[in-house]
Amino acid sequence: MKSTVRDFALSDNAAVIRKRVSVRNYAARPVSEEDYETITQYLAEASRLTGPFGGTTRVELVKVTGAVSEKGIKLGTYGMIKNPQAYLVGVIPKDDKLALLDFGYAFEKLILLLTDMGIGTCWMGGTFNRNSFGREINLSDKETIPCVTPIGYPQGKEGLLRSAMRTLVKADNKKGWSELFCDGAFGRPLEEKDAGRFAVPIEMVRLGPSASNKQPWRLVLAEDRSAAHLYLAHTPNYSEVMQRTDMGIAMSHFELGCRAAGVDGGWVQRDPGLPLPDDRTEYMASWIAKA
16 A cells, blocks of 8 residues: 655645535545545644634544444435545534634635545535434534535536535625625725735635535735735524634635735734624634735
């Protein structure tokens, strides 16, 4: 068997983000032992599953045969998920809003690594049986499973199946820059041509996956271009877990975009105190660029 030791760096951050799609139809062939070894090596390094605010996500790899795990627990295929070969199960402390940001950030980086390896994934939040997965991984009463992803090799073109699901969640109907991003303050739309070195990171946020494609992120680029402030635009009566997880995904994409664009910096929680457009908009975090 070939060695799978690697540095886990993506081949091209921006290209992999653009390549990632939700895969619901998997080939019947098992994931190779070499690829499983790479995944388990990645999961064994806690630092790779730690978010910008210090929360570490526990991720369990659960292999399945059909819809049943190796322990004999029925995990299901959940509607349009066909032939999953395994699941990756994310686990965080209960009732911790900050942990959801760290989770979305860390889990998306794992999903992008799998994308780079040619392995398909699909974020699943409210469409799986948490009790079954909880029994499978011995979930404690202080833990929760915000999301899982099936994994496997994509089964060619997904045709009508994928088309129907993408239509259902409006996956190809991404909002434009003027709806999501602002220049210096809310109410002042940011144009891509004016974003300078932040153009690639911000576009990577726009391309991110989100629950029901609601794209809850809003971003205000500082006038002096020294920082980018990220906000959550809450959807009333919609899952708080999924929306905060989506914000972690956005943070992951922005950071990887910064690496691709050569913009050094890091995430902090330092509310700039900007006037908000409404009471549904909540400050999340700021990327502070180094000079």
